[in-house]
Amino acid sequence: MLEHVRLTDPHVSDIIRHELVRQQTVLEMIPSENIVSSAVLDAMGSVFTNKYSEGYPRKRYYGGNEYADQVEELAIARAKQLFGAEHVNVQSYSGSPANVAVYFGLLNFGDKVMGMALSEGGHLTHGHPVNFTGKAYHFVQYGVDPKTEMLDYDAIEKQVLQEKPKMIVCGATAYPRTIDFKRFAEMAEKVGAISFADIAHIAGLIVADAHPSPFPYFDVVTTTTHKTLRGPRSAIIMCKEKYASAIDKAVFPGLQGGPHDHTTAAKAVAFGEALKPEFKTYGQQIVKNAKALGEQLTAEGIRLVTGGTDNHLLLVDLRNQNVTGKQAETALDQAHITVNKNTIPYDPRKPFDPSGIRLGTPTLTSRGMKESEMKQVGQLMARAIKGWDKPAELAAVKSGVLDLCKQFPIYGDL
Numbered sequence: 079m080l081e082h083v084r085l086t087d088p089h090v091s092d093i094i095r096h097e098l099v100r101q102q103t104v105l106e107m108i109p110s111e112n113i114v115s116s117a118v119l120d121a122m123g124s125v126f127t128n129k130y131s132e133g134y135p136r137k138r139y140y141g142g143n144e145y146a147d148q149v150e151e152l153a154i155a156r157a158k159q160l161f162g163a164e165h166v167n168v169q170s171y172s173g174s175p176a177n178v179a180v181y182f183g184l185l186n187f188g189d190k191v192m193g194m195a196l197s198e199g200g201h202l203t204h205g206h207p208v209n210f211t212g213k214a215y216h217f218v219q220y221g222v223d224p225k226t227e228m229l230d231y232d233a234i235e236k237q238v239l240q241e242k243p244k245m246i247v248c249g250a251t252a253y254p255r256t257i258d259f260k261r262f263a264e265m266a267e268k269v270g271a272i273s274f275a276d277i278a279h280i281a282g283l284i285v286a287d288a289h290p291s292p293f294p295y296f297d298v299v300t301t302t303t304h305k306t307l308r309g310p311r312s313a314i315i316m317c318k319e320k321y322a323s324a325i326d327k328a329v330f331p332g333l334q335g336g337p338h339d340h341t342t343a344a345k346a347v348a349f350g351e352a353l354k355p356e357f358k359t360y361g362q363q364i365v366k367n368a369k370a371l372g373e374q375l376t377a378e379g380i381r382l383v384t385g386g387t388d389n390h391l392l393l394v395d396l397r398n399q400n401v402t403g404k405q406a407e408t409a410l411d412q413a414h415i416t417v418n419k420n421t422i423p424y425d426p427r428k429p430f431d432p433s434g435i436r437l438g439t440p441t442l443t444s445r446g447m448k449e450s451e452m453k454q455v456g457q458l459m460a461r462a463i464k465g466w467d468k469p470a471e472l473a474a475v476k477s478g479v480l481d482l483c484k485q486f487p488i489y490g491d492l
């Protein structure tokens with residue numbers, strides 16, 4: 079690893095090496111993160127980084143694209159096979175630009191859209207007022223039920239019938255429960271709205287049959303490729319054939335110039351990995367692990383928003399633990415457990431120091447951990463949360479974490 083950087087730029091190579099050691103020696107539990115294969119890393123670092131290929135396969139604005147065409151077509155074919163999509167655009171740089179491309183391609187500025195509020199589990203690009211999407215389109219936000227903390231489909235349908243949006247967006251970044259895509263698509267159909275699912279967090283689970291798919295119901299589906307799908311940092315847009323041309327034009331030339339061909343190559347590699355039967359086992363284990371972790375945390379007296387999880391993610395409500403989200407994140411960091419502070423639905427506190435933390439199991443599952451390790455992780459986390467202001471407790475947890483990390487190494491020796 080890093081042979082050439084080490085020779086020519088020891089400063090950068092040192093920083094990268096430290097990041098590698100950090101990843102090797104922490105329990106990385108941010109639910110949107112993962113550990114890609116060395117094959118994906120190699121493809122990302124390949125000579126495709128040198129190439130410009132504005133346009134689409136066989137319709138480029140630059141010469142020398144015969145292999146860029148091949149790799150893009152391969153990524154598209156594999157994504158279609160993975161999800162059963164009619165049309166796939168693999169050029170989006172990441173999740174937010176992919177979502178913006180959907181709005182830009184299929185709506186006019188000012189059109190009414192319904193999306194899930196960020197504070198209740200949605201995403202910035204689902205219409206948050208500070209985001210471009212909330213400024214360029216007329217977003218009406220829906221959320222979760224205050225009692226169950228889950229999506230109340232009857233209430234959302236009522237809102238849809240009243241608002242009659244031109245598009246309905248569903249998908250979340252902090253929602254631990256199954257999303258009923260079929261129900262969302264039926265609501266959209268009732269008012270003639272375009273249905274748009276952002277499956278960034280759960281794409282890998284969908285591929286593994288561990289979460290229901292928005293296909294074939296949805297008009298448009300976006301996903302990042304680096305979360306549960308375990309590919310490079312990027313995104314794809316999938317849609318019904320009738321929207322294909324509008325989506326492609328929105329991505330290029332609407333929003334982007336040349337695609338990142340090295341990332342496309344890495345996407346092709348990751349999709350090839352996700353097509354293998356062992357990926358199904360992996361995706362299903364992510365959910366088993368999240369459930370096991372949730373059970374252990376609950377047994378330790380830690381409250382989970384909605385009382386548990388159906389997917390890869392857990393949202394912890396710390397209000398009964400005498401610690402804030404920010405304090406818990408810092409304490410867990412000291413104990414080598416990486417999570418992120420997060421608002422909980424109807425949070426009385428502010429986003430920079432909210433009442434919750436968000437965690438997930440994709441990375442630990444990639445390391446090979448199973449339910450018995452989740453039990454240990456739950457015990458370690460609970461000890462760190464309860465002892466957040468006691469350095470000796472955090473040191474003891476750290477030592478348990480380092481032991482676990484040693485048993486489940488990543489990327490081998492330096």
Ligand code: DSN
Nearest residue numbers: 109110173201251252
């Ligand atoms: N940053 C992503 C996440 O952590 O969920 C969403 O964009």
